[in-house]
Amino acid sequence: MKVLRARPERFGAIVATEAPPALVSVGRALARTLGVEGGALWDGPSPGLAVEALTGPTEVHVAVTERCPAGCTSCYADATPTGFEPPFAEVRARLDALAAVGAFSVAFGGGEAALRDDLPELAAHARALGLVPTVTTSGLGMTAARAARFRVFAQVNVSHDGAAEIYRGVRGYDGAPIAERAIALLREAGVPVGANTVLTRASFPHLEATAAHLESLGCVELQLLRLKPSGRGRLDYLAKRLDAGQIAAFGATLARLSTTHRLAVRIDCALLPFLAGSGTTTPADVLAYGVMGCEAGRSLLAVRADGRAAPCSFWESDARAVGREANAGDAAAPTTPDDALPRAWREDATLGAFRGYQQSLPEPCASCEFRASCRGGCRIVAGALGASPWAPDPECPRVRAHARPDLDARPRPRPIHSDGEPTT
């Protein structure tokens, strides 16, 4: 285990390692033995990991374009072939700001980030700043030459939801062959490749076959993603989301995947409530192994293509259009001042709202043993299915059980599209 870099925090430090690659949170005494001094951060007793926010994001999701020709029916970013794309100098300046605030890694996305010809140069700039760059792609536009230029990335994740008809069912276009060609080209170029698999009602029954297939293609990792009602994903969310039986089976399915395949299995932050409710693990192990729920505003920051900060990539706000207009056609004058992103991390009202909610969770989250990791479930789902994002995740099994006794007496949540299934 080799220490790459350490950053002081109120509880001690976060240490980035390789072999294995990891972010390790350590207490103050251990941090000191690793050469870290906390200064004023270490005044007073340690709060443990229960800090409202870290001193800066550890991971930043950077949208480098809103363009994508794929037209996926559930695209959370609502990307289009003519979407906004910020100039190179502007994205580079954002990376400078993120390095200055102490981020450890940047995950490029979009839109279809890989269609930017200058993406490898942006990744190289991130590397030069000490940031670990990764990217998610559909595989569109991948060639052998382009794959070779992607060696600058620590890992490339290719979206792949299953065999041809399953993929088409999730995304609405025939993208599996494109994804598989990209995986092969990246593998031939020596790039570590993971797969992003969105879980839907139709794809979930095939998940183990999909994992086996992705493993046979040489993927080192399977990243499972909960479908989010964001962007075009809102349109048919209720028809596509996992049903209650699938959610109940999630933990056992995960255990089988993890113990029967060589590729590493990951879950995204929004899936933690499903794991927590499955009875297959303990709160202590989830915390110890760094299995994270909603980290928006605590360790995670998203940067939109227009340069505005957001707690996570799925969060939509009216400010987005304003930023797009401000950037349009102004390649020489980036609208992101050097201190805008660090200031947003400290002062942004939406990030503050996420932090405030996570510090004052309502029931049943307040008494949940997994609350320190889960942090209240997905705000995106809560906001889309209910009257407010500042409410328990309505798909969490524990929340559903809590709500069920008086379900008939409660006001019905605002439906986004009815499939006849209760939303709480």
Place this chain on the structure above:
Amino acid sequence: MRGVNDPSETRADDDVLSVHFGRSANCSSIGSVVDVLFVSGVVGTAMLASVAVLLGGAREADADADPDAGATPEARGDAHRATSGDVANDAAARGRDGDAPP
């Protein structure tokens, strides 16, 4: 209403509080490796103790010349699964041997 109450608050100051394995290459939500949750015999506290030992070793090793200096971790073939599994296996052994911290 109740705030996030973190079990790690009870850990000693010289402890590893948590380990988030791997590189989260997804651009839309944070990903976490879960394989280690399902490795038989592993307990979280033992795994954390193993990482603390490894970190101490890394500190000492940093004083020596690194023959792989200049190569990226990826070029040296570090595999997420294998390496995080090594830590987990070590933790499992500690757990079985009763070496887990209280």
